[in-house]
Amino acid sequence: xxxxxxxxxxxxxxxxxxxxxxxxxxxxxxxxxxxxxxxxxxxxxxxxxxxxxxxxxxxxxxxxxxxxxxxxxxxxxxxxxxxxxxxxxxxxxxxxxxxxxxxxxxxxxxxxxxxxxxxxxxxxxxxxxxxxxxxxxxxxxxxxxxxxxxxxxxxxxxxxxxxxxxxxxxxxxxxxxxxxxxxxxxxxxxxxxxxxxxxxxxxxxxxxxxxxxxxxxxxxxxxxxxxxxxx
Amino acid sequence: xxxxxxxxxxxxxxxxxxxxxxxxxxxxxxxxxxxxxxxxxxxxxxxxxxxxxxxxxxxxxxxxxxxxxxxxxxxxxxxxxxxxxxxxxxxxxxxxxxxxxxxxxxxxxxxxxxxxxxxxxxxxxxxxxxxxxxxxxxxxxxxxxxxxxxxxxxxxxxxxxxxxxxxxxxxxxxxxxxxxxxxxxxxxxxxxxxxxxxxxxxxxxxxxxxxxxxxxxxxxxxxxxxxxxxxxxxxxxxxxxxxxxxxxxxxxxxxxxxxxxxxxxxxxxxxxxxxxxxxxxxxxxxxxxxxxxxxxxxxxxxxxxxxxxxxxxxxxxxxxxxxxxxxxxxxxxxxxxxxxxxxxxxxxxxxxxxxxxxxxxxxxxxxxxxxxxxxxxxxxxxxxxxxxxxxxxxxxxxxxxxxxxx
Numbered sequence: 001x002x003x004x005x006x007x008x009x010x011x012x013x014x015x016x017x018x019x020x021x022x023x024x025x026x027x028x029x030x031x032x033x034x035x036x037x038x039x040x041x042x043x044x045x046x047x048x049x050x051x052x053x054x055x056x057x058x059x060x061x062x063x064x065x066x067x068x069x070x071x072x073x074x075x076x077x078x079x080x081x082x083x084x085x086x087x088x089x090x091x092x093x094x095x096x097x098x099x100x101x102x103x104x105x106x107x108x109x110x111x112x113x114x115x116x117x118x119x120x121x122x123x124x125x126x127x128x129x130x131x132x133x134x135x136x137x138x139x140x141x142x143x144x145x146x147x148x149x150x151x152x153x154x155x156x157x158x159x160x161x162x163x164x165x166x167x168x169x170x171x172x173x174x175x176x177x178x179x180x181x182x183x184x185x186x187x188x189x190x191x192x193x194x195x196x197x198x199x200x201x202x203x204x205x206x207x208x209x210x211x212x213x214x215x216x217x218x219x220x221x222x223x224x225x226x227x228x229x230x231x
Numbered sequence: 232x233x234x235x236x237x238x239x240x241x242x243x244x245x246x247x248x249x250x251x252x253x254x255x256x257x258x259x260x261x262x263x264x265x266x267x268x269x270x271x272x273x274x275x276x277x278x279x280x281x282x283x284x285x286x287x288x289x290x291x292x293x294x295x296x297x298x299x300x301x302x303x304x305x306x307x308x309x310x311x312x313x314x315x316x317x318x319x320x321x322x323x324x325x326x327x328x329x330x331x332x333x334x335x336x337x338x339x340x341x342x343x344x345x346x347x348x349x350x351x352x353x354x355x356x357x358x359x360x361x362x363x364x365x366x367x368x369x370x371x372x373x374x375x376x377x378x379x380x381x382x383x384x385x386x387x388x389x390x391x392x393x394x395x396x397x398x399x400x401x402x403x404x405x406x407x408x409x410x411x412x413x414x415x416x417x418x419x420x421x422x423x424x425x426x427x428x429x430x431x432x433x434x435x436x437x438x439x440x441x442x443x444x445x446x447x448x449x450x451x452x453x454x455x456x457x458x459x460x461x462x463x464x465x466x467x468x469x470x471x472x473x474x475x476x477x478x479x480x481x482x483x484x485x486x487x488x489x490x491x492x493x494x495x496x497x498x499x500x501x502x503x504x505x506x507x508x509x510x511x512x513x514x515x516x517x518x519x520x521x522x523x524x525x526x527x528x529x530x531x532x533x534x535x536x537x538x539x540x541x542x543x544x545x546x547x548x549x550x551x552x553x554x555x556x557x558x559x560x561x562x563x564x565x566x567x568x569x570x571x572x573x574x575x576x577x578x579x580x581x582x583x584x585x586x587x588x589x590x591x592x593x594x595x596x597x598x599x600x601x602x603x604x605x606x607x608x609x610x611x612x613x614x615x616x617x618x619x620x621x622x623x624x625x626x627x628x629x630x631x632x633x634x635x636x637x
Binding site for chain 1: 363369370371373416420423424427430431563564565566567568569588589591592593595596597
């Protein structure tokens with residue numbers, strides 16, 4: 001079985017190096033000799049609905065709206081979830097999965113509604129290092145956030161982490177991102193899997209099952225450095 | 232207080248700061264001038280023809296080359312060492328009060344203020360791309376700031392703008408007195424959507440052309456650089472020779488030749504004087520650390536890393552990367568993952584800097600073998616008695632460039 005990763009619209013959702021998450025997952029699978037493929041879906045390409053893991057990154061307002069329009073057209077992500085796929089979404093990608101997100105000129109854009117969250121415009125942009133204590137058994141999470149929206153849960157949802165430093169979802173919630181049975185979302189750029197190797201493996205193992213130990217100390221060193229500098 | 236006295240006082244404190252080895256004294260001079268005379272930039276621009284140069288990449292080099300070309304015919308003041316914020320502009324304009332021309336590099340975000348204060352004769356717009364996203368915000372927003380500011384230019388002002396950059400074009404296209412320049416486009420990492428309407432921008436396969444369903448499209452350029460030949464709208468032609476390596480430097484040299492031609496300097500004369508410039512503010516300067524002879528290269532963001540890696544490819548086999556993430560570098564290092572470092576695969580790579588672990592993680596996934604060391608001295612020890620390229624982010628570069636004997 002080849003594990004299929006879909007990199008969703010990187011030219012639109014790829015402003016903050018989040019494409020690195022795709023490269024890192026691919027590298028971690030390759031190092032473990034797990035057969036996999038990365039399908040990069042560009043503007044105008046059909047989005048497959050039978051892959052294993054879909055990655056969405058951050059993007060600017062117009063690009064986020066353009067991505068939203070493309071994704072809404074044929075319900076591809078919804079169909080993929082129905083087929084058992086998992087999604088990892090960062091920042092603008094996270095916001096797209098919710099019911100609505102803001103755009104310049106006081107516009108409110110309807111989201112895909114795949115998770116019960118909505119994003120509203122914040123008075124101040126959230127920019128800087130973010131540290132959160134994860135709600136799943138992995139090490140402290142570290143990233144760099146840069147977003148003008150704040151996201152609130154419309155239902156009783158599990159966050160990805162409880163914020164120790166930084167803003168995260170905002171709205172006084174002190175949490176970052178969310179976890180459902182098939183979706184993990186966050187405001188952490190960095191990219192997230194570069195600084196949080198345990199998060200990368202935890203997401204992979206939810207779909208693949210237990211993974212062999214991978215010795216790649218540089219990612220752990222980077223994680224520890226960022227955590228200690230932000231604490 | 233009379234402005235001349237203000238400048239005298241400011242120069243005195245600037246000199247003291249220089250003597251105390253706290254820097255070049257430029258910022259101190261500029262800050263004191265603006266403190267004592269907030270209108271100084273406006274007053275000092277009044278009797279001069281001012282050229283403003285801005286963009287994400289290449290503004291220090293282009294400003295320095297324009298300054299060099301203009302010197303052929305005129306006295307000129309300039310902040311060609313890159314002090315491109317408010318104080319840097321004030322300090323540059325306070326020099327040589329009889330100089331009729333000023334060539335000023337301006338930070339992208341300071342452009343609205345600089346335009347208002349100097350009422351320029353010419354504005355040179357290079358490019359806009361992602362850079363220090365934590366400070367400068369998203370590219371589209373910077374372009375909007377430019378668009379609003381350019382609308383307030385005095386009617387006589389000529390804009391020389393890059394036709395290959397959709398953000399620059401969108402910011403400038405409403406202006407009637409405009410000349411488009413092209414050195415050949417090759418796509419734009421941030422321009423996947425139309426700056427005018429937000430729809431997906433259509434790019435040609437080779438990245439040289441773009442258009443949108445709303446009518447926004449790449450304008451035809453009047454000045455075109457093909458290979459090393461610069462051609463103008465009236466069949467003017469000149470061979471461009473850059474003493475500074477790389478394709479970006481060549482196109483900046485061409486822009487400088489065009490800009491200077493509007494101030495009475497013949498194309499050939501500009502080309503000759505520009506060809507003799509081999510280093511600008513430490514860029515491509517030589518620096519010996521231990522027994523290693525480094526060539527200094529500045530790299531700040533994905534676009535400039537791509538350019539620098541391509542320029543460095545024909546350089547020495549050994550290369551040292553130094554990456555920091557201070558305010559002037561941008562505090563977010565995520566952009567490292569927007570750079571493809573594959574070109575380093577066949578080279579001997581050493582990595583240092585405050586964010587060397589981020590770089591190392593990136594290179595690991597890019598499958599580039601490399602050595603991690605704590606600082607440049609350790610790198611030199613490892614490299615030994617060889618020539619090597621040293622590619623550094625902003626703060627590391629400027630710290631090292633200071634040690635270069637000018």
